[in-house]
Amino acid sequence: MAERIILDTDIGTYYDDAFAVLFATKCPEIKLEGVTTVYGDTDLRSKIAAKLLKVAGKPNVPVCKGVGVPLKGNALMFGFEGENILEEDERESIKYSDQPADDFIIEKIMQNPGEISVVTLGAVSNVAVAMVKEPRIIENIKQLVMMAAVVIPVLDPKSVMRSPREEYNFNNDPVAAEIVMNSGIPKERLVLVPCDVTLRTPLLDQDWERIKKSNDPVAKQVKSIIDVWPPQEFQIYISVGIPTEFTQVWLHDPLALTCAFDKRFVKFYPMHIATEYSVTPIPRDMVIATDILRTVPKKKEPNMMVGLQVDAERFSNYFTDKIIS
């Protein structure tokens, strides 16, 4: 039976959320119950999601606007969101559901106890708000799969650290991350897909060539997103102080989504992951930060399943097969 999934996403800023939505429409293993948007301009993000679903021939999948302002801090938008996806007039005209994302999540889970998986691809604000509003979703959710966190920082072949110690999604709303991580979801149903595996999973060159040659509308949309990506990536990396030399097309979000219905590609371990704030020197700013959320493994009773190894080549092939199918 198809896995019933709500995809919760900060679509628009990085390309891989868009890839995940498009990929979801090509997987018969998934029944996409809805797409909920989070972080920053969630109206714009909802329009981007609705447009992609239309391109993929799934205009009836509901899209719900979620929490834009994090429970702590402010959201950052870069200004290029929606480029090569939305036509100028579509920034006004595209419609999506009136139901707020947190209510949609609560309603779906409570009407279908034990059947709905939620996959988060951004800050976890919507899930945190939904849990506070209706704590019974914690026992009634089938699983929560989160693309978030870094457990052991990833080094490049020259031993330069190329993953941040502080991961983007959780730190875009650390208060929400703490609510969700400490909610009491049993470990079998709380699945973490961290940078440890996603930053090892690029779209391989030979697979990229296959996508470029395809005439499938979804493959063409993937191609047009990547066409405008390099300057956008440069802008993001420079603004957060990440070196730009070793960038690739990472499949963070499609990999996390796949882990909700097919655990062949990532090996999971039961672990205890704690949340901590510790003193962090930030060389680019010459400051010491004290408000960065860290996800630290502890030698304690496991509280979640953590993906630590990935069959990256096989996943790139699998992703591509679906996109061009």
Ligand SMILES: [Ca+2]
């Ligand atoms: Ca994302």
